[in-house]
Amino acid sequence: MNTYFSLRLSGLLLLTALLAGACHSAKSTRVDYTQPDATRDKKIRWQSKRTYTFEGSGVAVSNQFAGARLNDFRRENDSTFTALIKPENAPINNSAWYAFKIWGPQPKAVTVNLVYQDGSHRYHPKISRDGRGWQALPAAAYQADTAQHVAQMRLDIGPDTLWVAGQEIFGARDFQRELAPFLALPFVRQRAIGESKQGRAIFKMDIGEEKEPRRLVAIISRQHPPEVTGTYALLGFLRTICGESDLARQFRREFGVVAIPLMNPDGVAEGHWRHNTGGIDLNRDWLYFNQPETRVARDEFLKIKANPAQQLFMFLDFHSTQRDIFYTMKPELETVPPHFSEQWLAEIQRRLPDYQVRERASGTKSPVSKSWFYLTFGVPSVTFEIGDDTPRESVDRLARVAAEVMMEQLLDYVAGSE
Ligand SMILES: [Zn+2]
Incomplete structure (x- = not known):
């Protein structure tokens, strides 16, 4: 000192x-x-x-x-x-x-x-x-x-x-600015799907060549207002999926991505530590859905469930905490695709030898988003946490590699199962 x-x-x-x-x-x-x-x-x-x-x-x-x-x-x-x-x-x-x-x-x-x-x-x-x-x-x-x-x-x-x-201020206007280049792409669409408690629009992005893709990945982020490093990971992840690589092009032909980048616009605008303006941690409301923000998201994703022509393959929820960590489901909880998050994380680790991939698996007891997605869809469901102080360029690298490996492994899986 x-x-x-x-x-x-x-x-x-x-x-x-x-x-x-x-x-x-x-x-x-x-x-x-x-x-x-x-x-x-x-x-x-x-x-x-x-x-x-x-x-x-x-x-x-x-x-x-x-x-x-x-x-x-x-x-x-x-x-x-x-x-x-x-x-x-x-x-x-x-x-x-x-x-x-x-x-x-x-x-x-x-x-x-x-x-x-x-x-x-x-x-x-x-x-x-x-x-x-x-x-x-x-x-x-x-x-x-x-x-x-x-x-x-x-x-x-x-x-x-x-x-x-406490962190870089990154609110609704910053999302608009950073997402604008994606929204200009012919295979990206954005739509308001509902409103927050204070009446702010909650936006959904659809990425993919097909209007109604058969296969989907679901992504949400920013349930917790200060978790800006999670937003940086989300942006890096989406940027890779929207990129010009052959992998990304092929992925967008075979899969769609449904993303809700800003789940808690009121909490972000009000400078909240954690909650929405109902005073509730949205990531504990995925059992009873008492809050408008979680209901809007649930109803949107249930459309996938209700559509016999569509199938969800993976769910990701971006957050921040003290250090980078992936919260996964316990291995005995079977998923389709099977053992996907284990293989995904192992390959990320192999490609980033100077980086430590940390994982903690849990069950479905806590009413967080990944429990609901697992129980509703049976898919690999992961909370993707970035450290508060993780160097921002390292967030970018991790997000890019995580997106590349996910695209490759999902494409391999559907190629092998057909
Ligand atoms: Zn969080």
């Missing part, structure tokens, strides 16, 4: 206790998701949207933009401030998202303490001068004590807005 921060962090601990109430740790309350009402609406604590200004200090801070999360901002002295960050409700998974803009009339260095309620510091700060290009705040300007819930950063502010956030 460098001297600058070691002097400051001790004082900050007291401050944390004062601001956040007694030291809350992330609550360990277990929710019984087998109960039908476990995913019924819970109360949200809305953040008040405002711009904080401090006379004499020349510092202004705002959360008045999509994706922002800042619950309070206080001045300690003219160059030190404390940001209070709370989740949308609790108990909640500790995905302690924060995002704000900060500026001032003169160039100036300020210290900002991050203090949390109902959670603790998780994300290394990212900064941006335009809200689009992002970089990690240099390590020398940042110190965190996750056990004590706090972090501190030194920011160089000035008349130009500085964006500060």
Whole structure:
């Protein structure tokens, strides 16, 4: 720990206790998701949207933009401030998202303490001068004590807005921009299939040469708002499937892909840590479907089930967590194609010898998307998790190889079974 921060962090601990109430740790309350009402609406604590200004200090801070999360901002002295960050409700998974803009009339260095309620510091700060290009705040300007819930950063502010956030801010507009090149392709279609709780459109993409493909792969992502690295993997995966390789062309003749890239548009816009605006973790609502976002997705995918001319072959759900990991189904749960995810992961590992493929298999108890897809379709169902801090170029490489191997192995499987 460098001297600058070691002097400051001790004082900050007291401050944390004062601001956040007694030291809350992330609550360990277990929710019984087998109960039908476990995913019924819970109360949200809305953040008040405002711009904080401090006379004499020349510092202004705002959360008045999509994706922002800042619950309070206080001045300690003219160059030190404390940001209070709370989740949308609790108990909640500790995905302690924060995002704000900060500026001032003169160039100036300020210290900002991050203090949390109902959670603790998780994300290394990212900064941006335009809200689009992002970089990690240099390590020398940042110190965190996750056990004590706090972090501190030194920011160089000035008349130009500085964006500060837990990860790169990547919301509905960014999806539109990044997906636009795909949507311009003749074999990609996009359609609104329903609405979120706050009335935002939920979009589905169809990729494939056939209007009504016989064989399909289903993909969803961004049930959890801060999980931006999962979105990067999704984009790399789709880019490979939409690419110009012979493999991708052949795959698109034989298979269709149905993707819902942004499952929780409200949570992303509201800067939520985890939940939709019903206050619910959407990836625990795949049993009773109490939330509109999961119902929209379920109803769309059930059309495949209802169509005797169509068959689903694989399901993928992109997320982020502490490190890259594939959550698969236990091997004794038989799938069609058989043993597909084992073979897929083994081949990814073979092609990336300097990369460690991690896998954890589970059953169907937890009402997450992959359980529902397995129980409904009997297909290999995988939660594709990318680490919060995985280098972005390594996300791209993994996504590309994962897509290539999936396309090859699915094509081999149908060639061998006909
Ligand atoms: Zn997640």
